[in-house]
Amino acid sequence: MDDELVLRKIANSVILTMYEIPELDHLQVEQLHEIPLGFLRKDATRLHAVCRYRKGIAKSQISGPKDVRCVDIHPVALEHEFRLYAAFLLYHEFIHALGFTGHDRNFRRLEALWPNTTATKMGEMFGLHLRRKRFKWLWRCPQCSKEYPRNRRGNGRYRCRECRVVLIDVPAES
Numbered sequence: 001m002d003d004e005l006v007l008r009k010i011a012n013s014v015i016l017t018m019y020e021i022p023e024l025d026h027l028q029v030e031q032l033h034e035i036p037l038g039f040l041r042k043d044a045t046r047l048h049a050v051c052r053y054r055k056g057i058a059k060s061q062i063s064g065p066k067d068v069r070c071v072d073i074h075p076v077a078l079e080h081e082f083r084l085y086a087a088f089l090l091y092h093e094f095i096h097a098l099g100f101t102g103h104d105r106n107f108r109r110l111e112a113l114w115p116n117t118t119a120t121k122m123g124e125m126f127g128l129h130l131r132r133k134r135f136k137w138l139w140r141c142p143q144c145s146k147e148y149p150r151n152r153r154g155n156g157r158y159r160c161r162e163c164r165v166v167l168i169d170v171p172a173e174s
């Protein structure tokens, strides 16, 4: 199955789940199906997903999915181990699409209604996964296991910021 299709399937299941959330009852959830879905660049590391609004509309005037140009998600989130997280990312962006443009308290209250609480905690792990993929080496602290992703070997010249122990080189793909 190609990536667009996988993404659309995940989005459909997210929207179905949203129908079951009473707090979203009064919102235009069914219109979320109309939003074009796409992907961020593969080498993006900071951004995991984004809701892009149509140009020329002030944020304060965004009222729902019809004001949304597209929702893009990181392609790596479609890897099997991160699909639960992909669903949560879409849920997050769909709340933006429903007219909640900022991350204020109201947004966070709706975001917290996502039923899969494993997925909601996967952001940090996903970020680490992206950095690991991007770099060739991990300088690992043998004491606290903290990893410093780098493109070159450290060759024993660097120390852990916390423990001051000499870092060891580990290939990033291992």
Ligand SMILES: [Zn+2]
Residues within 6 Å of the ligand: 092, 096, 103
């Ligand atoms: Zn957001």
Ligand SMILES: [Zn+2]
Residues within 6 Å of the ligand: 141, 142, 143, 144, 145, 146, 160, 161, 162, 163, 164, 165
């Ligand atoms: Zn350490």
